[in-house]
Amino acid sequence: MASQALIKEFEDLLGKENVFSSEADRQSYSYDSAVLPPVVPAFALRPTTTEQLGICVKKLYDYGIPMTVRGAGTNLSGGTIPDSKESVVILTNGLNRILEINSDDLYAVVEPGVVTADFAAAVAQKNLFYPPDPGSQAVSTLAGNIAENAGGLRGLKYGVTKDYLMGLEFFDATGELVKTGSRTVKCVTGYNLAGMMLQSEGTLGVISQAVLKLVPPPKASKALMAVFDDMQKAAEAVAGIIAAHVVPCTLEFLDNNTIVRVDDYTKAGLPRDAAAILLIEVDGHPAQVADEAVVVERVLQQTGAVAVHVAKDAAEKFKLWEARRQALPVLARCKPTTVLEDATVPRSQIPAMMKAVNDIAKKYNVEVGTFGHAGDGNLHPTFLCDKRDKEEFARVEAAVDEMFDVAISLHGTLSGEHGIGTAKARWLEKETSRGTILFSQRLRRALDPKGLLNPTKLVGI
Amino acid sequence: MASQALIKEFEDLLGKENVFSSEADRQSYSYDSAVLPPVVPAFALRPTTTEQLGICVKKLYDYGIPMTVRGAGTNLSGGTIPDSKESVVILTNGLNRILEINSDDLYAVVEPGVVTADFAAAVAQKNLFYPPDPGSQAVSTLAGNIAENAGGLRGLKYGVTKDYLMGLEFFDATGELVKTGSRTVKCVTGYNLAGMMLQSEGTLGVISQAVLKLVPPPKASKALMAVFDDMQKAAEAVAGIIAAHVVPCTLEFLDNNTIVRVDDYTKAGLPRDAAAILLIEVDGHPAQVADEAVVVERVLQQTGAVAVHVAKDAAEKFKLWEARRQALPVLARCKPTTVLEDATVPRSQIPAMMKAVNDIAKKYNVEVGTFGHAGDGNLHPTFLCDKRDKEEFARVEAAVDEMFDVAISLHGTLSGEHGIGTAKARWLEKETSRGTILFSQRLRRALDPKGLLNPTKLVGI
Numbered sequence: 001m002a003s004q005a006l007i008k009e010f011e012d013l014l015g016k017e018n019v020f021s022s023e024a025d026r027q028s029y030s031y032d033s034a035v036l037p038p039v040v041p042a043f044a045l046r047p048t049t050t051e052q053l054g055i056c057v058k059k060l061y062d063y064g065i066p067m068t069v070r071g072a073g074t075n076l077s078g079g080t081i082p083d084s085k086e087s088v089v090i091l092t093n094g095l096n097r098i099l100e101i102n103s104d105d106l107y108a109v110v111e112p113g114v115v116t117a118d119f120a121a122a123v124a125q126k127n128l129f130y131p132p133d134p135g136s137q138a139v140s141t142l143a144g145n146i147a148e149n150a151g152g153l154r155g156l157k158y159g160v161t162k163d164y165l166m167g168l169e170f171f172d173a174t175g176e177l178v179k180t181g182s183r184t185v186k187c188v189t190g191y192n193l194a195g196m197m198l199q200s201e202g203t204l205g206v207i208s209q210a211v212l213k214l215v216p217p218p219k220a221s222k223a224l225m226a227v228f229d230d231m232q233k234a235a236e237a238v239a240g241i242i243a244a245h246v247v248p249c250t251l252e253f254l255d256n257n258t259i260v261r262v263d264d265y266t267k268a269g270l271p272r273d274a275a276a277i278l279l280i281e282v283d284g285h286p287a288q289v290a291d292e293a294v295v296v297e298r299v300l301q302q303t304g305a306v307a308v309h310v311a312k313d314a315a316e317k318f319k320l321w322e323a324r325r326q327a328l329p330v331l332a333r334c335k336p337t338t339v340l341e342d343a344t345v346p347r348s349q350i351p352a353m354m355k356a357v358n359d360i361a362k363k364y365n366v367e368v369g370t371f372g373h374a375g376d377g378n379l380h381p382t383f384l385c386d387k388r389d390k391e392e393f394a395r396v397e398a399a400v401d402e403m404f405d406v407a408i409s410l411h412g413t414l415s416g417e418h419g420i421g422t423a424k425a426r427w428l429e430k431e432t433s434r435g436t437i438l439f440s441q442r443l444r445r446a447l448d449p450k451g452l453l454n455p456t457k458l459v460g461i
Numbered sequence: 462m463a464s465q466a467l468i469k470e471f472e473d474l475l476g477k478e479n480v481f482s483s484e485a486d487r488q489s490y491s492y493d494s495a496v497l498p499p500v501v502p503a504f505a506l507r508p509t510t511t512e513q514l515g516i517c518v519k520k521l522y523d524y525g526i527p528m529t530v531r532g533a534g535t536n537l538s539g540g541t542i543p544d545s546k547e548s549v550v551i552l553t554n555g556l557n558r559i560l561e562i563n564s565d566d567l568y569a570v571v572e573p574g575v576v577t578a579d580f581a582a583a584v585a586q587k588n589l590f591y592p593p594d595p596g597s598q599a600v601s602t603l604a605g606n607i608a609e610n611a612g613g614l615r616g617l618k619y620g621v622t623k624d625y626l627m628g629l630e631f632f633d634a635t636g637e638l639v640k641t642g643s644r645t646v647k648c649v650t651g652y653n654l655a656g657m658m659l660q661s662e663g664t665l666g667v668i669s670q671a672v673l674k675l676v677p678p679p680k681a682s683k684a685l686m687a688v689f690d691d692m693q694k695a696a697e698a699v700a701g702i703i704a705a706h707v708v709p710c711t712l713e714f715l716d717n718n719t720i721v722r723v724d725d726y727t728k729a730g731l732p733r734d735a736a737a738i739l740l741i742e743v744d745g746h747p748a749q750v751a752d753e754a755v756v757v758e759r760v761l762q763q764t765g766a767v768a769v770h771v772a773k774d775a776a777e778k779f780k781l782w783e784a785r786r787q788a789l790p791v792l793a794r795c796k797p798t799t800v801l802e803d804a805t806v807p808r809s810q811i812p813a814m815m816k817a818v819n820d821i822a823k824k825y826n827v828e829v830g831t832f833g834h835a836g837d838g839n840l841h842p843t844f845l846c847d848k849r850d851k852e853e854f855a856r857v858e859a860a861v862d863e864m865f866d867v868a869i870s871l872h873g874t875l876s877g878e879h880g881i882g883t884a885k886a887r888w889l890e891k892e893t894s895r896g897t898i899l900f901s902q903r904l905r906r907a908l909d910p911k912g913l914l915n916p917t918k919l920v921g922i
Contacts, residue, residue, distance in 0.1 A: 102809075104700055104704070106703065107807075127706075148649065149653065151647045162653070163620075176894075176895075176896030176899065178893070178894065178900045179894050183872045184807055184877060185616050185620070185837035186805050186874075186877035187874040188612075188876050188879070188881070189885075189893070190881060190889055190893055190897065190901060190920070191657065191919070192656055193897070194656075195659055196652065246677075284745075284746065285745065286748075287749065288748065346563070346565070346566035346645055376645065377645050378647045413649075415648070416647035416649065418649070420650060432639070432640045433638055434637075439639045443657075443904060447900065458651065459652075
């Protein structure tokens with residue numbers, strides 16, 4: 001429990017209304033969206049100016065108190081769970097101003113706590129486009145997206161958060177301000193510290209401001225759905241689309257278990273025998289969209305789709321996407337615990353990976369539904385279980401373990417977009433090397449000598 | 462001078478033919494393309510396998526010998542000039558294999574010394590596209606491009622080297638292998654060390670392998686040239702093109718002095734009174750290209766272009782681009798010394814920046830020709846002088862100094878694509894902050910405790 005004197009000091013700085021030390025408040029900030037035990041922090045702080053943010057970091061560093069920065073707590077690998085009961089949570093939701101949207105120079109300047117969807121909407125109002133769309137975008141924050149390098153459905157064509165970060169200001173562990181990058185497309189002035197802060201999960205500094213790249217929006221789009229009775233054929237369709245040099249803005253899929261579960265719940269009349277559904281959207285210039293939709297439809301037919309639906313208008317498009325939108329919410333309702341993974345492989349390896357996921361689930365007698373981003377090989381095998389059943393949960397953990405081995409053997413990765421946090425830290429060396437871990441720890445210790453920034457996350461301290 | 466025993470040790474490792482210790486060889490590796498004094502190294506090594514590269518780094522580290530990695534030596538900020546006469550130069554031209562070009566998964570795996578243009582051609586042969594095209598691409602190497610985050614003409618639409626780096630393997634200062642990134646579009650496994658290595662100018666590790674992103678090539682393109690009697694009108698045209706949501710693949714410009722100098726040399730009949738020439742190319746789907754060319758032509762007319770030429774075919778396009786291709790070679794011929802800068806501003810600030818560059822040149826009585834990438838605000842003010850004339854060269858240095866101040870005041874950057882090296886290190890703090898320099902030095906010292914990797918470059922050790 002934190003001393004009253006310390007709490008008082010922060011109340012004087014931020015106002016009583018921005019220091020949260022009640023039991024209920026502390027409980028609220030003890031967990032995030034990962035399936036991990038909660039850790040109740042000492043208290044939480046909500047700075048409302050950049051200057052206050054810097055002072056908070058400096059004070060906590062000087063006092064040797066561990067700190068965990070929290071956007072919306074949508075983290076799926078434990079990155080926003082406090083490290084210990086001494087930890088202080090720094091909330092960014094009091095720093096949620098969009099400082100500039102520049103239509104001439106195609107960038108925006110934002111504070112860390114701006115909600116992703118609010119930002120995308122503000123940008124859209126200026127007839128511009130911010131593509132990264134993580135599943136949690138309705139509540140997630142932009143600095144959280146940066147700290148995790150958040151992905152989403154548009155990775156294949158538009159990239160991920162990494163591809164939109166132009167510049168960054170952040171406080172280092174000691175509270176000193178660091179500036180990196182620029183408002184210009186090109187900038188090689190000094191180390192690419194913005195790149196280093198990406199996906200660093202709050203362990204190297206506290207983001208106070210970001211410059212994000214914007215692009216003109218696509219002028220048209222078209223959506224198609226295809227049903228396959230065989231996963232291999234669906235994968236051949238994905239490969240065929242890329243081989244035809246069509247890069248869809250989204251290329252999603254659902255496996256049989258997900259289809260059945262969604263149909264059980266929505267009674268939408270989905271093809272319950274299908275091995276896979278592919279959902280494809282192309283966007284761009286109207287003539288290009290028309291041409292590409294024809295090419296995609298032809299590839300789908302040639303690779304043996306049982307059925308192909310082309311959305312005729314926005315309402316039909318919305319309906320086509322319903323099954324995909326429902327995938328996670330429906331799977332999450334099936335059992336008390338949802339272990340949502342994001343193992344990722346080069347897209348040509350999806351059939352091998354899907355076969356492995358289903359074989360592994362059978363071997364360990366666990367239920368899995370898989371959906372995800374077929375276009376960029378980012379799968380979401382979702383294990384449905386009850387973590388209170390320790391024996392079952394151990395089987396799920398063993399299955400996940402084996403799944404990661406397969407992903408790595410297929411030249412893939414442990415995590416496409418959910419991060420390492422504490423959830424996946426023990427697999428890190430297997431994908432990289434001992435040298436990589438030691439290098440990362442040296443880097444980290446130099447930048448945070450007291451080990452106070454989210455110390456148990458990633459490579460540890 | 463290095464000991465014969467040491468040279469012998471490397472000859473045993475690499476073969477006599479891959480250790481260069483003669484006076485002539487050492488002189489050859491004493492300079493790069495920056496206007497800076499040469500530094501003759503002790504000797505140069507040319508490993509031909511990854512394993513040899515790692516052993517070289519480890520040996521040099523163990524012996525405490527500073528090392529400078531050299532691709533093609535096209536560096537414009539001194540990054541490939543040895544730090545001292547004790548330095549050993551590591552050449553990458555013996556590691557120049559393209560290991561894989563994967564059409565299904567749209568990536569390539571390369572060794573560090575592959576020449577950029579050779580790689581682009583190999584990729585094009587597979588009907589794919591690697592967009593980064595630094596001016597030195599005919600000789601520059603891919604790892605050099607990564608170490609400098611090289612740009613080029615296609616920055617506005619296609620981005621720079623940063624946007625194509627998916628994964629990296631490198632040896633840290635001690636010779637340990639570090640692996641980062643993946644062959645997948647999405648990967649958030651561990652720190653983004655690939656991002657950190659970008660533009661780190663050989664100071665954090667020695668690149669041994671890279672995974673690069675490929676894209677399908679555009680199906681069509683069209684080029685236009687416009688002549689303006691006023692820089693402000695040309696800038697309005699650039700802004701108008703972006704405002705019309707056209708993102709050209711290249712949007713280049715030449716100022717009056719460059720036009721006159723090129724015309725003097727080529728007798729091509731260029732408009733010698735023009736304040737600026739804009740060269741614009743749009744690419745993509747044929748219908749989009751046709752539409753965008755019409756929009757661009759309209760914007761050019763509306764903003765008061767004196768003349769607009771639309772290339773009818775590839776031969777005409779080639780001819781239109783001749784003046785741009787000749788800009789640097791012609792300017793470089795005018796005087797013994799060419800100081801090629803790359804101050805960069807948000808594109809809407811180009812008129813202010815161009816006015817400042819010309820006012821500053823007048824104030825210091827120095828000659829400058831400016832051309833560059835108007836689309837991304839990356840200008841190349843090119844100062845023509847003779848560095849043996851110390852008084853004149855001091856005026857050039859004072860002019861460059863003042864020019865950087867203006868670029869920073871316009872929210873721009875010291876360096877869009879040429880790097881910091883030793884040439885621009887003294888301006889670094891002005892653009893960033895003291896905290897940024899200290900943070901960068903802590904980072905660097907932790908990763909290279911003996912200070913042996915290109916120690917005098919960037920933030921120093």
